[in-house]
Amino acid sequence: MKMRGKALMSNSLRIAWKDLVELFRNRLGLVMLVLMPIFMMGMVGFIFPSNNSLNHVSVGLANQDAGFGGSTVGSQVFLAILNRINDQTGMLEISNATNLDALKESVQKGEIQGGIVIPSNFTQCILSGQQGTLIIVTDNSNPQMSAAMQGALTAVFQQMSTMLAQQNVIAFNPAINATSALAIVQPYNVKVEGVVTGHSSYFDFIAPGIMAMTVMMSVMTGLPAAISQEKEVGTLDGMMVAPINRLSIIVGKTLAQTARGLLQGVLILILASVLFGVSIQGSILLVFGLLLLGVFSFVGLGVVLTSFAKDQETAMMIMMTLMFPMMFLSGVFFPVQQMPWYMQDISKILPLTYAADALRKVMVLGAGIPQITTELTVLIVFGVVMTGIAVPVFKRAMTR
């Protein structure tokens, strides 16, 4: 028994070595292996919006303030504060426009992405004890941008209103100090406290998921592809006529694919921390442990697919069909909580969901093993069950 185990392992290692030598001699394949994570990270990291993504947004400003009694103090104060905030954040690039229609035309032409209009009665309203209304012009064809700009400008205006109100309170009653004045204007102050210190971006959310996905997918797709390719070329027969345990073919190939996947995973990790400032809060060993566990939970599925796919083409097609729903339903790109309930239910049966979740907890929240026992249990159980199904199925398929 012990002897057989040893032979199984050494034969598996030989097969893994052979696969890796082939991989590293395939120049183009190797380039793709490195480029894939780079593209993936670059795409997700730069394209998806993050909190501070509003940078140098070109905005038109139409100041139509007619003044009140010869004074335009309302719009002057507003502009002064706006400019001061903008100098600090560099959020907007303001150009002047004549009126609302001119702004709308510029948006249609694509010259500016939105606009601010100060109506003619702005100072009049403020000085006569009414609210001054500001108009934000948005580009409806770009809802994402429009919402982001609307949100940001509203926040800025809100902040300006508060400052103005604070000053007004002091003006009414000079005995009140600035802090108390602020408390009168805005009694509630909201403070956001993350589980770990420092701000986190969308990227912190997505990086662990992408790592889990890349490693697990590369094993799940790599395994059937590699075996069905050898079946087609005929080299699989060379291994099949050797007096070795059939399992060593699967184990060896899995080892090689895992090494390939981990290589990509590490690349993603390096890119994420160098380019996007993602840091690992928890233990790095636990991160790799989780990746390996994720691989284990996926191997069975890969082996079952290998046994069913007659040729490489079929294998790839089955893979693609399975991969896409998994990518989007596992909460790698979008939080599972955003999905409708039935989608959430599907997401709960996908192992990738748990791997990505656990990895996120460890990497972003600095969780240890006690905090991720549920995920660990699910992954282990899934892996054991799938492997239990896969081994007899594979053995049967190989001697058809």
Place this chain on the structure above:
Amino acid sequence: MDNESIIVVRNLTKAFGDFVAVDNIAFDMKKGEIFGLLGPNGAGKSTVIRMLSTLTRPTKGTATIGGFDIVKQDNEVRKLIGIVSEKMIMYNRLTARENLWFFGSLFGMQKEELNGRIDELLELVQLAKWEKAQVGTFSTGMKQKMNIIRALLNMPQVLFLDEPTLGLDPQSTVEIREFIRKLNREHDTTILITTHMMGEADLLCDRIGIIDHGKIVALDTSANLKNAIAGANTTILTLEIANLTPDLLTTVRALKCVETVSQENSSHMKIHAHGDGAFDSIIDAIRAKKANVVSIQNIQPTLEDVFLHITGREVRDTADQKIPLAEHRRFGGGFGGASRGRGQ
């Protein structure tokens, strides 16, 4: 009898769904024998080899190699055999030595033993100086040599060769043939070979089995097979006719005693006929058509004639090109007579 047979095949059957690829075959092979399996495409040759080399499980029946059952003691069988299939079992991105090392190590050979064996084999086929080159850069002939020495790593007592010279140039073909014979002579290796080249089978094989529709339809030495059809009152003629017309071919073909007529070139035709007086009736028919006979040759039957006589088909028509396995499977059954299942 059985105690000196290294391969014993009994009632071996393989079915893929409804299609019976190998139908209840039985034969024995003696140690040191070269046995040729001939048959048209799809006859079941490759399936026989795949079953005997433990790559495919038989549906029914048994076979033993060196006394070991091919199903129950498959790993024992694997230690005794080597297989050269029509596909190259070789990784293009590995060097010659790495390839041999990989496959050899799977047989559990020790480092020194394996290294020595690899040196010896590379030397044997004059590839030693290419040992560090990737196999992908090799010519087809070189690859096939590699393919064969790969099968010899474990010093097999039984070697299965599935179309070992398919697609090779004449020089490589001769080299490979010589090598096979040498192997048999010097190491007493038992060899089961499938080929569509009748000349090759005639030259190499001690005995020949003709397989058609999954059944062995004839099994004997080459000489006996030829004598059998000569004794069956068969006449084989080659006629050279100055004014050979399609009309003449049709006339001859219509004769009762004539089995097949084939036009060899613009002036030659070959006729297979049987029965007493066949010769006379053919000549009479040709004379009646006022054909101008230049020469007549009454030829000795070749293995090809035997094949034609037994299967009613020319081996060349069917076996020059193999239809890839995957294609067979995909259209399995739907092709009617054109493609009769998969493999050979």
